Amino acid sequence: MERELDWLKGDMLGEDEMRRGAARSLGVPFVILSREDISPDALTLIPEPLSRAHTIVAYRAEDGTVEVALLDIADLEKIDFLKLKTKPRLTNRESVKLALLQYQKILKEKFAALSQRGVEAADSLLSHALQSNATHVHLEPAAAGMLVRYRIRGALVEAMRLPQEVGEKINAHFKSLAKLFPVSTAFQEGRFKVSPPAQAGHNDEPVSVQVRTVPGVRGEKLHLRLAREKQGQTGYTLESLGLHGGQLERLHEFLDKREGLLLACGPRGSGKTTTLYTLLDLLNSPHLSIATIENSIEFHLPLAAQTRVRPEIGLTIDAGLRALLRTDHDVVMVGDVNSRDTVALMQAAAKRGVFMLGATEDSSLVEGADCVINGRLVKKLCQHCKAAYTLLRDELEMFETGAGPDASVGANFGKVLAALKEEDAVSQEKQWKDLQFYKPAGCEKCDNGYKGYVGLQEVIVAGESGLNVIEEGLFKAAQGLTSVEEAAKVAQE
Numbered sequence: 001m002e003r004e005l006d007w008l009k010g011d012m013l014g015e016d017e018m019r020r021g022a023a024r025s026l027g028v029p030f031v032i033l034s035r036e037d038i039s040p041d042a043l044t045l046i047p048e049p050l051s052r053a054h055t056i057v058a059y060r061a062e063d064g065t066v067e068v069a070l071l072d073i074a075d076l077e078k079i080d081f082l083k084l085k086t087k088p089r090l091t092n093r094e095s096v097k098l099a100l101l102q103y104q105k106i107l108k109e110k111f112a113a114l115s116q117r118g119v120e121a122a123d124s125l126l127s128h129a130l131q132s133n134a135t136h137v138h139l140e141p142a143a144a145g146m147l148v149r150y151r152i153r154g155a156l157v158e159a160m161r162l163p164q165e166v167g168e169k170i171n172a173h174f175k176s177l178a179k180l181f182p183v184s185t186a187f188q189e190g191r192f193k194v195s196p197p198a199q200a201g202h203n204d205e206p207v208s209v210q211v212r213t214v215p216g217v218r219g220e221k222l223h224l225r226l227a228r229e230k231q232g233q234t235g236y237t238l239e240s241l242g243l244h245g246g247q248l249e250r251l252h253e254f255l256d257k258r259e260g261l262l263l264a265c266g267p268r269g270s271g272k273t274t275t276l277y278t279l280l281d282l283l284n285s286p287h288l289s290i291a292t293i294e295n296s297i298e299f300h301l302p303l304a305a306q307t308r309v310r311p312e313i314g315l316t317i318d319a320g321l322r323a324l325l326r327t328d329h330d331v332v333m334v335g336d337v338n339s340r341d342t343v344a345l346m347q348a349a350a351k352r353g354v355f356m357l358g359a360t361e362d363s364s365l366v367e368g369a370d371c372v373i374n375g376r377l378v379k380k381l382c383q384h385c386k387a388a389y390t391l392l393r394d395e396l397e398m399f400e401t402g403a404g405p406d407a408s409v410g411a412n413f414g415k416v417l418a419a420l421k422e423e424d425a426v427s428q429e430k431q432w433k434d435l436q437f438y439k440p441a442g443c444e445k446c447d448n449g450y451k452g453y454v455g456l457q458e459v460i461v462a463g464e465s466g467l468n469v470i471e472e473g474l475f476k477a478a479q480g481l482t483s484v485e486e487a488a489k490v491a492q493e
């Protein structure tokens with residue numbers, strides 16, 4: 001057995017001979033990279049951590065086509081998602097090693113020049129991570145210097161090692177951007193937003209970066225989570241639906257895990273379906289198999305298998321769901337969840353590893369869900385004619401004491417003010433009496449002072465939640481997006 005493995009490794013035949021043979025039989029050229037000019041621009045088309053993980057190297061780019069050298073032709077599909085037009089060539093290990101060294105050289109040159117300036121080094125690191133399609137960046141003190149690792153498609157890979165002082169400057173800069181204390185032994189969490197330069201496939205979608213500090217024996221670790229505010233087929237982003245701050249973080253974190261049962265809950269017309277489609281859009285990739293079962297198909301999702309229920313032929317939600325679950329899907333969305341039986345089916349599927357999403361109008365059904373998005377829509381103030389005012393005495397009393405004429409209002413006003421400050425929507429010293437609110441007026445551009453709608457969402461994961469929908473309404477009233485009256489309507493439902 002061992003002899004056989006040795007032979008497979010190429011020890012008897014010689015690695016080059018073996019790969020040359022494979023190249024011949026596939027009709028693909030064989031290249032030795034030490035004899036080719038490796039173009040630095042081509043090299044960086046495939047992010048280094050991916051090159052390393054899949055031993056695949058882009059070494060020349062001409063007229064939109066990239067020549068890539070790899071050890072195993074089957075690995076080509078692992079970079080499908082980069083959407084490069086490629087001409088594959090087989091190569092040997094020596095060649096891949098050489099190319100990986102080139103990467104290190106390019107990175108070193110880039111970072112050495114920047115080592116004096118923490119700001120630019122941090123910017124470069126961030127754009128390198130984004131180019132590499134990383135969702136997380138881990139900066140950890142190591143035996144010598146700072147170890148930087150990226151999470152790419154779920155796997156944590158080493159990206160580079162930086163000299164200690166450069167690493168410290170980068171950390172300090174990220175912490176100042178996220179408004180964290182420079183020195184602290186406690187866990188801290190903050191966030192900031194960046195607009196990376198336009199790059200292939202990503203336009204210039206803003207990226208929200210969540211920063212967490214983790215105290216460790218060798219020193220503090222920094223964990224960054226990068227979330228593109230991606231706009232997909234539906235034309236919506238989670239931000240444009242009204243999600244922000246802690247709610248958005250919680251939701252992204254849940255989506256990253258891609259497991260469990262998520263239910264969007266709210267009355268008819270509260271944006272549940274749009275929310276679910278936006279989530280599917282975020283998940284949509286050639287590597288995942290997504291299926292939906294719906295009463296009516298409102299959006300067409302490329303790459304997803306969408307089924308419409310037809311009760312007249314016995315294709316009910318539950319029947320469709322049972323059929324779907326017999327096939328092999330990674331993600332299944334149910335448009336209308338309206339019975340305990342459906343929830344039970346979905347829970348069972350989630351336990352078997354299918355990521356289940358659904359929408360329901362019945363709030364009593366969300367009990368078994370791992371993530372609940374409770375949503376409402378309120379009217380959006382017309383930005384052309386809204387009239388500013390500060391809170392009236394009785395409104396103020398209610399806001400400040402948390403108990404007004406209607407103590408059952410279900411909102412914690414202190415929590416709303418704290419959230420406004422945390423997200424920099426108002427400055428730290430402000431009190432309710434200082435805040436500007438707006439009333440509808442009316443102009444030729446709107447309907448009695450309102451135009452369109454704004455979403456209010458509460459995201460509950462494992463019992464943990466942020467602002468509830470009423471508090472969200474007040475948050476958005478303080479941002480001038482809606483009026484206090486509209487927010488109050490949610491409380492009266």
Ligand SMILES: [Zn+2]
Pocket residue numbers: 382383384385386441442443444445446447449450
């Ligand atoms: Zn108006």
